[in-house]
Amino acid sequence: MNIIVCIKQVPNVTQVKWDADGSLIRTGLPTIINPVDKNAIEAALQLKEQHGGKVTVLSMGPSQVESALREALCMGVDDVIQLTDRKFAGADTWATSYTIGCAIQKIGDYDLVITGVEAMDGNTAQVGPQVAEYLGLPLLSYALSIAVADGKVTIDQKLGDVARVIEAKLPALVTVEKEINEYRVTPIDKLIDAFERTIPVWGVDDISPDVVHLGLKGSPTKLRKVYSPKLEKGKVEMLEGTPDEVARQLVDKLNAKFLI
Amino acid sequence: MDFTISPVNKMIIKAAKDFSERKIPAIEAYMKANNDYPPDLMEIYAKNRMLGFNVPREYGGIGTSNFNMILYIEEMGKTASTCFLPFMMNNSVAETICHWGSEEVKKKFVPPLCDGTAWATMAFTEPDTGSDPKMLTTTARPDGDDFIINGTKRFISMANKPGYGVFICKDLSLAGQKNNTTAFIIDKSSPGISCSKHYELTGLEGADTCDITFTDVRVPKGNILGNQGEGFNILLRWIAGERIQQAAGMVGVGQRAFDEAKKYSLQRVVNGMPMGYMQGFYWMLGEMKVKLEACRLMVYQAVCKQDAGKAFEVDSAEVKVFTTPMIQEVTRMAVQFLGSYGYSKEYIVEKLFRLAMHQGVVASSLEINKTIVGMTALMSRSK
Ligand SMILES: Cc1cc2nc3c(=O)[nH]c(=O)nc-3n(C[C@H](O)[C@H](O)[C@@H](O)COP(=O)(O)OP(=O)(O)OC[C@H]3O[C@@H](n4cnc5c(N)ncnc54)[C@H](O)[C@@H]3O)c2cc1C
Ligand SMILES: Cc1cc2nc3c(=O)[nH]c(=O)nc-3n(C[C@H](O)[C@H](O)[C@H](O)COP(=O)(O)OP(=O)(O)OC[C@H]3O[C@@H](n4cnc5c(N)ncnc54)[C@H](O)[C@@H]3O)c2cc1C
Numbered sequence: 001m002n003i004i005v006c007i008k009q010v011p012n013v014t015q016v017k018w019d020a021d022g023s024l025i026r027t028g029l030p031t032i033i034n035p036v037d038k039n040a041i042e043a044a045l046q047l048k049e050q051h052g053g054k055v056t057v058l059s060m061g062p063s064q065v066e067s068a069l070r071e072a073l074c075m076g077v078d079d080v081i082q083l084t085d086r087k088f089a090g091a092d093t094w095a096t097s098y099t100i101g102c103a104i105q106k107i108g109d110y111d112l113v114i115t116g117v118e119a120m121d122g123n124t125a126q127v128g129p130q131v132a133e134y135l136g137l138p139l140l141s142y143a144l145s146i147a148v149a150d151g152k153v154t155i156d157q158k159l160g161d162v163a164r165v166i167e168a169k170l171p172a173l174v175t176v177e178k179e180i181n182e183y184r185v186t187p188i189d190k191l192i193d194a195f196e197r198t199i200p201v202w203g204v205d206d207i208s209p210d211v212v213h214l215g216l217k218g219s220p221t222k223l224r225k226v227y228s229p230k231l232e233k234g235k236v237e238m239l240e241g242t243p244d245e246v247a248r249q250l251v252d253k254l255n256a257k258f259l260i
Numbered sequence: 261m262d263f264t265i266s267p268v269n270k271m272i273i274k275a276a277k278d279f280s281e282r283k284i285p286a287i288e289a290y291m292k293a294n295n296d297y298p299p300d301l302m303e304i305y306a307k308n309r310m311l312g313f314n315v316p317r318e319y320g321g322i323g324t325s326n327f328n329m330i331l332y333i334e335e336m337g338k339t340a341s342t343c344f345l346p347f348m349m350n351n352s353v354a355e356t357i358c359h360w361g362s363e364e365v366k367k368k369f370v371p372p373l374c375d376g377t378a379w380a381t382m383a384f385t386e387p388d389t390g391s392d393p394k395m396l397t398t399t400a401r402p403d404g405d406d407f408i409i410n411g412t413k414r415f416i417s418m419a420n421k422p423g424y425g426v427f428i429c430k431d432l433s434l435a436g437q438k439n440n441t442t443a444f445i446i447d448k449s450s451p452g453i454s455c456s457k458h459y460e461l462t463g464l465e466g467a468d469t470c471d472i473t474f475t476d477v478r479v480p481k482g483n484i485l486g487n488q489g490e491g492f493n494i495l496l497r498w499i500a501g502e503r504i505q506q507a508a509g510m511v512g513v514g515q516r517a518f519d520e521a522k523k524y525s526l527q528r529v530v531n532g533m534p535m536g537y538m539q540g541f542y543w544m545l546g547e548m549k550v551k552l553e554a555c556r557l558m559v560y561q562a563v564c565k566q567d568a569g570k571a572f573e574v575d576s577a578e579v580k581v582f583t584t585p586m587i588q589e590v591t592r593m594a595v596q597f598l599g600s601y602g603y604s605k606e607y608i609v610e611k612l613f614r615l616a617m618h619q620g621v622v623a624s625s626l627e628i629n630k631t632i633v634g635m636t637a638l639m640s641r642s643k
Contacts, residue, residue: 074271185283186275187309188332189322195268 001053001148003044004107005077006100006115006131007037008122009061009068033068036116040176041075042183043146044114051148054078056107060088060099066199073194074186081107085203090216092223093122097130099214102207104135112153113173117142128175138168141175263560272328276335279308284339291466295458297346297421305347306376314355319366320374321354325567326501330508330559337512338519340611342464346379346418348505353380353426356498357445360486369424369445378423381448382502383413383472384495390415391628393428393441393492398474400429400442405481407431407444409452409474419472420455423448426498428491441491445483452477463614500576501566502623507559507583510619511552514587517594517612518548524598541597548590555583577632584619584626591616 011029019025033041044055057072059065060083069080081103088099104113113135118125132139143155144163154167158177204211212218239246254260265273283304290298298304305311313329315321329351336344354373358366372378389395398411409429419425424445431442446453456471486494522545525536535541562575591613595602602609620626 070267071271074275182282185279185308186271187307188272188275188313188324188328189309189317191271191275192268192322192324192328195271 001047001051001112002110003047003053003055003112003114004104004110005037005040005044005055005057005072006113006127007041007057007059007068007072008034008116008119008127009059009065010034010119010121031064031067033071034116034119034121036118036120036176036178038075038183039178039180040114040116041072041077042181043143043174043176044112045076045184046181047112047146047148053111056081056110058083058100058103058107060084060091060096060103062089069199070194071186073197073199074191075184076187076190080197080199082199082201083203083207084201085214087204087211087214090219091214092219092221093124093126093130094220095214095216095218097127097134098218099207099209100127101131101134102209103202104131106202106207111170112148113137113171114146115173115175117175117177125175128173132173135173137171137173139173139175140166140168143174143176144179146174146176146180263557263564269328269331272331273335276332279310279332280335280339283308284336284341284343287343288339288341291342295466296468297343297418297466301343301346302350302376302379302423304376305350306374310347311350311376312354312370312374313351315351315358315370315374319354319358320371321358326504326563327560327567330505330563333505333508334512334515334556337509338516340513340516340608340615342466342615344509345464345467346421348502348509349382349418350374350378350380352498352502352505353382353424355501356382356426356494357485359497360443360490360494364482365445365485372423379418379421379448380423381416381418381421381425381427382495382498383416383419383425384428385413385415387412387414387471391625393495396428396430396441398427398429400431400433400444400479402433402481403478406478407481407484409444409446409477409479412471412473414471415459415469416472417467417469419448419470420468421448426485426494428495431488431491434489437489439489439492441495442488443485443491443494444479445485446477446479448472450477450479462617463611464618465611496573499624500573503576503580503629504559504562504566504572506619506623507555507579508563510583510587510616511556511559513612513615514548514552514555514590517591517609517616518545518552520607520609520612521545521548521594521597524601535597544593544597548593551586551590555586558582574632574636577629577636580619580624580626580629581633587619588613588616 009031012032013029048055055077056079057077058081059069063084065082069082072080083103115128129139140155142158144158145156147154151170152167153170153172155174156163157166239249287298312321313324314326317323333344350373354370357369373380386397400407400409425448427444427446428441429444431440434440452475454473459469525541526534528535558579562572562579565572565575594609595613598607598609601607
């Protein structure tokens with residue numbers, strides 16, 4: 001069974017900074033593999049351990065995504081492909097999904113595509129579903145488990161307080177939640193091997209896309225402004241008196257604000 | 261010498277940190293509750309492919325450098341968990357068997373030390389000595405195709421765990437010869453072997469160190485490691501590597517002590533300001549940092565020599581002589597930083613302090629190493 005996993009490299013901070021044009025300032029920020037994408041890799045490796053085949057990891061981004069792909073190799077995946085081209089830059093989720101979709105078509109021989117549910121910087125949770133749509137694959141999102149048998153994939157889908165079991169014919173695309181597994185600690189032999197590998201870089205010419213759909217120019221979303229909402233400092237008021245009195249005061253205050 | 265940390269080294273450190281943060285807490289919890297290692301500890305190490313760092317792949321190892329291994333150990337040291345001890349032992353004994361063993365011996369005994377089915381042991385110390393091969397009383401008497409082993413080894417780590425150990429014995433077939441010790445690879449579940457209870461130690465919580473007694477234990481001649489008479493040399497080479505690994509762990513211990521002291525000194529307010537801003541304390545921090553840095557460089561230098569295949573035994577002794585009092589001092593200072601909290605079991609620094617104390621007496625004593633360094637200097641022709 002051949003599995004393609006899509007991973008995104010993200011800055012390792014909770015409070016990221018943007019420049020005046022609303023673009024993310026990436027310089028100087030340490031980068032990591034989007035955490036849930038490590039669970040996606042782990043899910044793929046476990047399926048491979050059960051069913052054989054091979055795991056290929058794909059990432060689109062600037063040249064430094066090489067380090068994310070190197071780390072994927074360290075975890076034990078078979079192949080990685082880096083999608084880097086100036087023409088891919090500035091893509092919104094639609095253009096990102098289109099580019100990834102073209103690359104997956106180029107790879108061709110696959111049974112399953114796995115992505116994380118969402119990236120911790122962009123948080124749109126759109127790339128997985130849009131790649132599925134572009135490739136015409138059934139989408140199984142928010143997976144808490146994945147099982148493959150008889151040419152079908154079955155997942156437990158997380159839907160708030162409930163979960164449901166859904167299944168689809170292969171090939172299909174699954175987006176995974178972090179609860180799906182605990183990703184492995186890097187095995188040292190794979191780590192050593194990973195640094196002997198050269199990472200193939202695919203650009204526009206390697207995936208033969210329609211270039212009008214690429215990058216900033218091909219993105220229907222126009223980002224007007226990104227900003228951190230101002231945090232209002234909370235006011236604390238200590239109520240005084242016996243427990244009964246304090247309770248009464250509290251009820252009065254909540255009533256006044258129409259909260260109860 | 262250039263100690264640039266390469267991208268591979270960085271990834272090793274990252275993996276070790278990840279292992280320490282995500283896997284060691286459960287191991288520690290077991291050890292605390294049971295005063296012993298988890299029975300599946302070697303399987304955990306094998307699953308994460310942490311065994312056989314410096315053992316070729318064909319024998320089940322990883323085939324990388326000792327430098328990468330000590331970087332891993334340094335990270336584990338920061339947790340103050342004793343679980344790095346069996347990790348070092350399986351790695352170093354597997355490497356030792358690879359170095360001295362015949363093809364047959366290597367094929368038989370090395371893979372189980374790398375795949376997690378066997379716990380390694382290296383045993384020299386006896387009730388009467390931990391330093392002098394002439395004082396050994398555990399004997400190996402030839403009997404047909406076998407040797408019969410009798411005697412007691414003291415303070416032996418992992419002696420009561422399943423797997424193979426290398427036991428340095430007085431070889432009665434070499435009676436009267438100068439080098440009369442031979443190293444035997446012995447299955448620790450052989451008939452005639454019994455173990456005492458664990459020693460209660462100052463630090464190294466959960467360690468299983470005990471006495472192991474041999475009563476007419478039969479060992480095939482094929483289990484001899486290296487040649488007869490080479491036992492003590494095998495021990496010396498092994499222990500030179502072990503000292504560096506131990507020191508790397510202690511650099512991790514010292515680093516953690518420094519980190520804890522620094523954190524506390526920025527939090528604790530004394531005289532209206534964080535105590536770290538008092539000159540007495542930031543001078544102490546400065547001293548701790550410099551000591552640590554010097555220890556780290558010395559460990560890295562020795563391990564680079566080892567990896568380059570140069571003689572490193574004296575360097576390794578120098579590492580022990582220098583780093584032992586340094587790390588003990590750094591951990592002691594960390595206790596001072598935290599005041600009474602530092603002396604309480606609520607905080608990790610007292611554990612780090614007790615752990616650092618083992619370096620002076622385990623894997624050859626501090627004094628023996630001073631002897632090695634001093635005598636080598638005295639006898640050396642160069643100035
Ligand atoms: C703060 C911020 C806000 C943004 N807002 C928008 C917006 O509102 N609309 C919009 O269209 N774009 C937006 N973008 C751009 C968008 O993040 C990226 O263009 C897009 O590449 C990924 O979208 P995402 O981060 O939301 O990923 P998600 O859709 O949340 O990611 C889901 C999964 O898709 C896979 N994946 C995502 N990106 C890649 C990649 N580059 N390579 C391989 N696999 C990948 C991963 O498996 C990931 O777990 C925003 C970016 C930032 C940083
Ligand atoms: C937790 C723990 C785990 C251990 N694990 C193992 C193990 O797995 N395998 C193993 O074989 N041993 C093990 N040991 C034993 C340890 O290596 C020895 O205790 C150590 O080598 C010192 O030996 P000794 O206590 O017999 O001291 P002795 O050799 O009796 O020495 C007594 C004192 O004299 C000093 N001294 C001795 N000879 C000289 C000399 N020539 N010059 C200067 N000073 C000298 C010593 O430094 C020491 O202070 C372990 C010990 C502990 C505490």
